Amino acid sequence: MxxxxxxxxxxxxxxxxxxxxxxxxxxxxxxxxxxxxxxxxxxxxxxxxxxxxxxxxxxxxxxxxxxxYTQLYEKPKGKHVLDVCTCLSCHACGGYDMLHYLENKLGIKTGETTEDGLFSLQSVECLGACGYAPMLQVTNDKFVNHLTTEKIDQLIEDLKAGKSPEFESNKMPQHVNGSEN
Ligand code: FES
Incomplete structure:
Protein backbone atom coordinates (compact mmCIF):
# COMPACT_ATOMS: atom_id res chain seq x y z
CA MET A 1 0.00 0.00 0.00
CA TYR A 69 -10.14 14.22 -16.80
CA THR A 70 -8.97 17.74 -15.95
CA GLN A 71 -11.38 17.53 -13.00
CA LEU A 72 -9.06 14.98 -11.39
CA TYR A 73 -5.94 16.61 -10.00
CA GLU A 74 -2.70 14.80 -10.75
CA LYS A 75 -0.88 16.90 -8.22
CA PRO A 76 -1.95 18.93 -5.19
CA LYS A 77 -3.77 22.15 -6.11
CA GLY A 78 -4.59 25.38 -4.37
CA LYS A 79 -7.63 25.73 -2.14
CA HIS A 80 -9.63 27.14 -5.07
CA VAL A 81 -9.13 25.78 -8.56
CA LEU A 82 -10.29 28.20 -11.25
CA ASP A 83 -11.12 26.36 -14.45
CA VAL A 84 -11.46 28.91 -17.22
CA CYS A 85 -13.17 27.51 -20.30
CA THR A 86 -11.23 28.37 -23.46
CA CYS A 87 -13.15 26.08 -25.80
CA LEU A 88 -14.85 27.41 -28.95
CA SER A 89 -17.76 29.51 -27.63
CA CYS A 90 -15.87 30.82 -24.63
CA HIS A 91 -12.81 31.50 -26.80
CA ALA A 92 -14.97 33.50 -29.22
CA CYS A 93 -16.41 35.50 -26.31
CA GLY A 94 -13.07 36.40 -24.72
CA GLY A 95 -12.21 33.30 -22.68
CA TYR A 96 -8.48 33.82 -23.24
CA ASP A 97 -8.76 37.48 -22.25
CA MET A 98 -10.32 36.34 -18.96
CA LEU A 99 -7.63 33.71 -18.51
CA HIS A 100 -4.83 36.23 -19.11
CA TYR A 101 -6.52 38.72 -16.80
CA LEU A 102 -6.51 36.09 -14.06
CA GLU A 103 -2.86 35.23 -14.77
CA ASN A 104 -1.92 38.89 -14.27
CA LYS A 105 -4.16 39.36 -11.28
CA LEU A 106 -2.92 36.26 -9.46
CA GLY A 107 0.70 36.57 -10.67
CA ILE A 108 0.81 33.01 -11.98
CA LYS A 109 0.70 31.24 -15.33
CA THR A 110 -2.02 28.81 -16.35
CA GLY A 111 -1.34 25.48 -14.65
CA GLU A 112 0.31 27.11 -11.63
CA THR A 113 -0.72 27.74 -8.02
CA THR A 114 -0.26 30.97 -6.08
CA GLU A 115 2.45 30.96 -3.42
CA ASP A 116 -0.10 31.28 -0.63
CA GLY A 117 -1.79 28.10 -1.90
CA LEU A 118 -5.12 29.84 -2.36
CA PHE A 119 -5.59 29.64 -6.13
CA SER A 120 -4.73 27.31 -8.98
CA LEU A 121 -5.52 28.36 -12.53
CA GLN A 122 -6.41 26.00 -15.35
CA SER A 123 -7.58 26.32 -18.94
CA VAL A 124 -10.21 23.69 -19.66
CA GLU A 125 -12.36 22.34 -22.45
CA CYS A 126 -16.09 22.93 -22.79
CA LEU A 127 -17.96 22.76 -19.48
CA GLY A 128 -21.38 22.55 -21.13
CA ALA A 129 -22.42 26.15 -20.50
CA CYS A 130 -21.56 27.57 -23.94
CA GLY A 131 -24.60 29.88 -23.99
CA TYR A 132 -23.18 31.70 -20.97
CA ALA A 133 -19.68 32.23 -22.32
CA PRO A 134 -17.16 33.17 -21.25
CA MET A 135 -17.41 31.23 -18.03
CA LEU A 136 -15.35 29.49 -15.39
CA GLN A 137 -15.89 26.83 -12.76
CA VAL A 138 -14.61 26.96 -9.19
CA THR A 139 -13.10 23.68 -7.93
CA ASN A 140 -15.41 21.37 -9.86
CA ASP A 141 -18.43 23.07 -8.34
CA LYS A 142 -19.96 26.53 -8.87
CA PHE A 143 -20.13 28.10 -12.34
CA VAL A 144 -19.54 31.80 -12.87
CA ASN A 145 -21.10 32.87 -16.16
CA HIS A 146 -20.63 35.79 -18.57
CA LEU A 147 -17.23 36.66 -17.12
CA THR A 148 -16.01 40.22 -17.04
CA THR A 149 -12.92 41.62 -15.35
CA GLU A 150 -15.21 43.18 -12.71
CA LYS A 151 -16.81 39.80 -12.00
CA ILE A 152 -13.38 38.23 -11.68
CA ASP A 153 -12.26 40.93 -9.23
CA GLN A 154 -15.38 40.29 -7.14
CA LEU A 155 -14.93 36.53 -7.30
CA ILE A 156 -11.33 36.67 -6.09
CA GLU A 157 -12.29 39.07 -3.32
CA ASP A 158 -15.15 36.79 -2.22
CA LEU A 159 -13.03 33.65 -2.27
CA LYS A 160 -10.28 35.35 -0.29
CA ALA A 161 -12.91 36.40 2.25
CA GLY A 162 -14.07 32.79 2.53
CA LYS A 163 -17.35 33.37 0.69
CA SER A 164 -18.49 30.70 -1.72
CA PRO A 165 -19.69 32.12 -5.03
CA GLU A 166 -23.32 31.49 -5.82
CA PHE A 167 -24.09 29.26 -8.74
CA GLU A 168 -25.22 31.81 -11.28
CA SER A 169 -28.64 31.48 -12.79
CA ASN A 170 -28.75 31.21 -16.52
CA LYS A 171 -30.64 34.47 -16.87
CA MET A 172 -29.11 36.51 -19.67
CA PRO A 173 -27.55 39.78 -18.50
CA GLN A 174 -29.17 43.02 -19.66
CA HIS A 175 -26.47 43.90 -22.16
CA VAL A 176 -27.02 40.56 -23.94
CA ASN A 177 -30.80 40.36 -24.23
CA GLY A 178 -31.36 44.10 -24.51
CA SER A 179 -33.97 44.02 -21.76
CA GLU A 180 -34.01 46.06 -18.58
CA ASN A 181 -35.96 43.27 -16.80
S1 FES B 1 -17.30 26.52 -24.86
FE1 FES B 1 -17.16 27.23 -22.82
S2 FES B 1 -18.77 26.18 -21.83
FE2 FES B 1 -18.82 25.38 -23.84
Missing part, protein backbone atom coordinates in the same frame (compact mmCIF):
# COMPACT_ATOMS: atom_id res chain seq x y z
CA UNK A 2 1.01 3.64 -0.40
CA UNK A 3 2.87 4.84 2.72
CA UNK A 4 1.64 8.41 2.39
CA UNK A 5 -2.09 7.85 1.97
CA UNK A 6 -4.39 5.26 3.45
CA UNK A 7 -8.07 4.44 3.32
CA UNK A 8 -9.45 3.73 6.79
CA UNK A 9 -12.14 1.18 7.58
CA UNK A 10 -14.94 3.64 6.86
CA UNK A 11 -13.38 4.60 3.51
CA UNK A 12 -13.11 0.96 2.55
CA UNK A 13 -16.78 0.45 3.45
CA UNK A 14 -17.79 3.43 1.29
CA UNK A 15 -15.61 2.25 -1.58
CA UNK A 16 -17.15 -1.21 -1.36
CA UNK A 17 -20.58 0.40 -1.59
CA UNK A 18 -19.51 2.38 -4.67
CA UNK A 19 -18.13 -0.71 -6.35
CA UNK A 20 -21.30 -2.71 -5.60
CA UNK A 21 -23.31 -0.30 -7.78
CA UNK A 22 -21.56 -1.51 -10.93
CA UNK A 23 -21.49 -4.88 -12.68
CA UNK A 24 -17.68 -4.78 -12.96
CA UNK A 25 -15.14 -3.31 -10.58
CA UNK A 26 -13.45 -1.40 -13.42
CA UNK A 27 -16.62 0.66 -13.99
CA UNK A 28 -16.27 2.07 -10.47
CA UNK A 29 -12.82 3.59 -11.07
CA UNK A 30 -14.13 7.09 -11.66
CA UNK A 31 -16.39 7.28 -8.56
CA UNK A 32 -13.63 5.80 -6.41
CA UNK A 33 -11.17 8.38 -7.75
CA UNK A 34 -13.70 11.12 -6.93
CA UNK A 35 -13.97 9.69 -3.44
CA UNK A 36 -10.18 9.67 -3.10
CA UNK A 37 -9.89 13.23 -4.38
CA UNK A 38 -12.54 14.38 -1.90
CA UNK A 39 -10.55 12.81 0.91
CA UNK A 40 -7.00 13.78 -0.09
CA UNK A 41 -7.61 16.88 -2.25
CA UNK A 42 -5.96 15.37 -5.32
CA UNK A 43 -5.19 12.10 -7.08
CA UNK A 44 -1.40 12.27 -7.30
CA UNK A 45 0.67 9.16 -8.13
CA UNK A 46 0.60 7.96 -4.50
CA UNK A 47 -3.19 8.24 -4.39
CA UNK A 48 -3.40 6.51 -7.78
CA UNK A 49 -1.30 3.68 -6.36
CA UNK A 50 -3.57 3.40 -3.34
CA UNK A 51 -6.68 3.25 -5.55
CA UNK A 52 -4.99 0.71 -7.80
CA UNK A 53 -4.10 -1.54 -4.88
CA UNK A 54 -7.48 -1.11 -3.18
CA UNK A 55 -9.42 -1.98 -6.35
CA UNK A 56 -6.90 -4.50 -7.69
CA UNK A 57 -6.77 -2.66 -10.98
CA UNK A 58 -3.50 -1.90 -12.80
CA UNK A 59 -1.94 1.44 -11.91
CA UNK A 60 -1.62 2.27 -15.62
CA UNK A 61 -5.40 2.11 -15.99
CA UNK A 62 -5.95 4.37 -12.98
CA UNK A 63 -3.34 6.78 -14.31
CA UNK A 64 -5.07 6.82 -17.71
CA UNK A 65 -8.37 7.84 -16.11
CA UNK A 66 -6.77 10.54 -13.97
CA UNK A 67 -4.93 12.08 -16.90
CA UNK A 68 -8.05 12.01 -19.09
Missing amino acids: SDTYIFDANDLKEIKKLISKYPEVQAAVLPVLWYAQDKFGHTDPDVQKLVSQTMDIPEAHIHGVVTF
Whole structure:
Protein backbone atom coordinates (compact mmCIF):
# COMPACT_ATOMS: atom_id res chain seq x y z
CA MET A 1 0.00 0.00 0.00
CA SER A 2 1.01 3.64 -0.40
CA ASP A 3 2.87 4.84 2.72
CA THR A 4 1.64 8.41 2.39
CA TYR A 5 -2.09 7.85 1.97
CA ILE A 6 -4.39 5.26 3.45
CA PHE A 7 -8.07 4.44 3.32
CA ASP A 8 -9.45 3.73 6.79
CA ALA A 9 -12.14 1.18 7.58
CA ASN A 10 -14.94 3.64 6.86
CA ASP A 11 -13.38 4.60 3.51
CA LEU A 12 -13.11 0.96 2.55
CA LYS A 13 -16.78 0.45 3.45
CA GLU A 14 -17.79 3.43 1.29
CA ILE A 15 -15.61 2.25 -1.58
CA LYS A 16 -17.15 -1.21 -1.36
CA LYS A 17 -20.58 0.40 -1.59
CA LEU A 18 -19.51 2.38 -4.67
CA ILE A 19 -18.13 -0.71 -6.35
CA SER A 20 -21.30 -2.71 -5.60
CA LYS A 21 -23.31 -0.30 -7.78
CA TYR A 22 -21.56 -1.51 -10.93
CA PRO A 23 -21.49 -4.88 -12.68
CA GLU A 24 -17.68 -4.78 -12.96
CA VAL A 25 -15.14 -3.31 -10.58
CA GLN A 26 -13.45 -1.40 -13.42
CA ALA A 27 -16.62 0.66 -13.99
CA ALA A 28 -16.27 2.07 -10.47
CA VAL A 29 -12.82 3.59 -11.07
CA LEU A 30 -14.13 7.09 -11.66
CA PRO A 31 -16.39 7.28 -8.56
CA VAL A 32 -13.63 5.80 -6.41
CA LEU A 33 -11.17 8.38 -7.75
CA TRP A 34 -13.70 11.12 -6.93
CA TYR A 35 -13.97 9.69 -3.44
CA ALA A 36 -10.18 9.67 -3.10
CA GLN A 37 -9.89 13.23 -4.38
CA ASP A 38 -12.54 14.38 -1.90
CA LYS A 39 -10.55 12.81 0.91
CA PHE A 40 -7.00 13.78 -0.09
CA GLY A 41 -7.61 16.88 -2.25
CA HIS A 42 -5.96 15.37 -5.32
CA THR A 43 -5.19 12.10 -7.08
CA ASP A 44 -1.40 12.27 -7.30
CA PRO A 45 0.67 9.16 -8.13
CA ASP A 46 0.60 7.96 -4.50
CA VAL A 47 -3.19 8.24 -4.39
CA GLN A 48 -3.40 6.51 -7.78
CA LYS A 49 -1.30 3.68 -6.36
CA LEU A 50 -3.57 3.40 -3.34
CA VAL A 51 -6.68 3.25 -5.55
CA SER A 52 -4.99 0.71 -7.80
CA GLN A 53 -4.10 -1.54 -4.88
CA THR A 54 -7.48 -1.11 -3.18
CA MET A 55 -9.42 -1.98 -6.35
CA ASP A 56 -6.90 -4.50 -7.69
CA ILE A 57 -6.77 -2.66 -10.98
CA PRO A 58 -3.50 -1.90 -12.80
CA GLU A 59 -1.94 1.44 -11.91
CA ALA A 60 -1.62 2.27 -15.62
CA HIS A 61 -5.40 2.11 -15.99
CA ILE A 62 -5.95 4.37 -12.98
CA HIS A 63 -3.34 6.78 -14.31
CA GLY A 64 -5.07 6.82 -17.71
CA VAL A 65 -8.37 7.84 -16.11
CA VAL A 66 -6.77 10.54 -13.97
CA THR A 67 -4.93 12.08 -16.90
CA PHE A 68 -8.05 12.01 -19.09
CA TYR A 69 -10.14 14.22 -16.80
CA THR A 70 -8.97 17.74 -15.95
CA GLN A 71 -11.38 17.53 -13.00
CA LEU A 72 -9.06 14.98 -11.39
CA TYR A 73 -5.94 16.61 -10.00
CA GLU A 74 -2.70 14.80 -10.75
CA LYS A 75 -0.88 16.90 -8.22
CA PRO A 76 -1.95 18.93 -5.19
CA LYS A 77 -3.77 22.15 -6.11
CA GLY A 78 -4.59 25.38 -4.37
CA LYS A 79 -7.63 25.73 -2.14
CA HIS A 80 -9.63 27.14 -5.07
CA VAL A 81 -9.13 25.78 -8.56
CA LEU A 82 -10.29 28.20 -11.25
CA ASP A 83 -11.12 26.36 -14.45
CA VAL A 84 -11.46 28.91 -17.22
CA CYS A 85 -13.17 27.51 -20.30
CA THR A 86 -11.23 28.37 -23.46
CA CYS A 87 -13.15 26.08 -25.80
CA LEU A 88 -14.85 27.41 -28.95
CA SER A 89 -17.76 29.51 -27.63
CA CYS A 90 -15.87 30.82 -24.63
CA HIS A 91 -12.81 31.50 -26.80
CA ALA A 92 -14.97 33.50 -29.22
CA CYS A 93 -16.41 35.50 -26.31
CA GLY A 94 -13.07 36.40 -24.72
CA GLY A 95 -12.21 33.30 -22.68
CA TYR A 96 -8.48 33.82 -23.24
CA ASP A 97 -8.76 37.48 -22.25
CA MET A 98 -10.32 36.34 -18.96
CA LEU A 99 -7.63 33.71 -18.51
CA HIS A 100 -4.83 36.23 -19.11
CA TYR A 101 -6.52 38.72 -16.80
CA LEU A 102 -6.51 36.09 -14.06
CA GLU A 103 -2.86 35.23 -14.77
CA ASN A 104 -1.92 38.89 -14.27
CA LYS A 105 -4.16 39.36 -11.28
CA LEU A 106 -2.92 36.26 -9.46
CA GLY A 107 0.70 36.57 -10.67
CA ILE A 108 0.81 33.01 -11.98
CA LYS A 109 0.70 31.24 -15.33
CA THR A 110 -2.02 28.81 -16.35
CA GLY A 111 -1.34 25.48 -14.65
CA GLU A 112 0.31 27.11 -11.63
CA THR A 113 -0.72 27.74 -8.02
CA THR A 114 -0.26 30.97 -6.08
CA GLU A 115 2.45 30.96 -3.42
CA ASP A 116 -0.10 31.28 -0.63
CA GLY A 117 -1.79 28.10 -1.90
CA LEU A 118 -5.12 29.84 -2.36
CA PHE A 119 -5.59 29.64 -6.13
CA SER A 120 -4.73 27.31 -8.98
CA LEU A 121 -5.52 28.36 -12.53
CA GLN A 122 -6.41 26.00 -15.35
CA SER A 123 -7.58 26.32 -18.94
CA VAL A 124 -10.21 23.69 -19.66
CA GLU A 125 -12.36 22.34 -22.45
CA CYS A 126 -16.09 22.93 -22.79
CA LEU A 127 -17.96 22.76 -19.48
CA GLY A 128 -21.38 22.55 -21.13
CA ALA A 129 -22.42 26.15 -20.50
CA CYS A 130 -21.56 27.57 -23.94
CA GLY A 131 -24.60 29.88 -23.99
CA TYR A 132 -23.18 31.70 -20.97
CA ALA A 133 -19.68 32.23 -22.32
CA PRO A 134 -17.16 33.17 -21.25
CA MET A 135 -17.41 31.23 -18.03
CA LEU A 136 -15.35 29.49 -15.39
CA GLN A 137 -15.89 26.83 -12.76
CA VAL A 138 -14.61 26.96 -9.19
CA THR A 139 -13.10 23.68 -7.93
CA ASN A 140 -15.41 21.37 -9.86
CA ASP A 141 -18.43 23.07 -8.34
CA LYS A 142 -19.96 26.53 -8.87
CA PHE A 143 -20.13 28.10 -12.34
CA VAL A 144 -19.54 31.80 -12.87
CA ASN A 145 -21.10 32.87 -16.16
CA HIS A 146 -20.63 35.79 -18.57
CA LEU A 147 -17.23 36.66 -17.12
CA THR A 148 -16.01 40.22 -17.04
CA THR A 149 -12.92 41.62 -15.35
CA GLU A 150 -15.21 43.18 -12.71
CA LYS A 151 -16.81 39.80 -12.00
CA ILE A 152 -13.38 38.23 -11.68
CA ASP A 153 -12.26 40.93 -9.23
CA GLN A 154 -15.38 40.29 -7.14
CA LEU A 155 -14.93 36.53 -7.30
CA ILE A 156 -11.33 36.67 -6.09
CA GLU A 157 -12.29 39.07 -3.32
CA ASP A 158 -15.15 36.79 -2.22
CA LEU A 159 -13.03 33.65 -2.27
CA LYS A 160 -10.28 35.35 -0.29
CA ALA A 161 -12.91 36.40 2.25
CA GLY A 162 -14.07 32.79 2.53
CA LYS A 163 -17.35 33.37 0.69
CA SER A 164 -18.49 30.70 -1.72
CA PRO A 165 -19.69 32.12 -5.03
CA GLU A 166 -23.32 31.49 -5.82
CA PHE A 167 -24.09 29.26 -8.74
CA GLU A 168 -25.22 31.81 -11.28
CA SER A 169 -28.64 31.48 -12.79
CA ASN A 170 -28.75 31.21 -16.52
CA LYS A 171 -30.64 34.47 -16.87
CA MET A 172 -29.11 36.51 -19.67
CA PRO A 173 -27.55 39.78 -18.50
CA GLN A 174 -29.17 43.02 -19.66
CA HIS A 175 -26.47 43.90 -22.16
CA VAL A 176 -27.02 40.56 -23.94
CA ASN A 177 -30.80 40.36 -24.23
CA GLY A 178 -31.36 44.10 -24.51
CA SER A 179 -33.97 44.02 -21.76
CA GLU A 180 -34.01 46.06 -18.58
CA ASN A 181 -35.96 43.27 -16.80
S1 FES B 1 -17.30 26.52 -24.86
FE1 FES B 1 -17.16 27.23 -22.82
S2 FES B 1 -18.77 26.18 -21.83
FE2 FES B 1 -18.82 25.38 -23.84
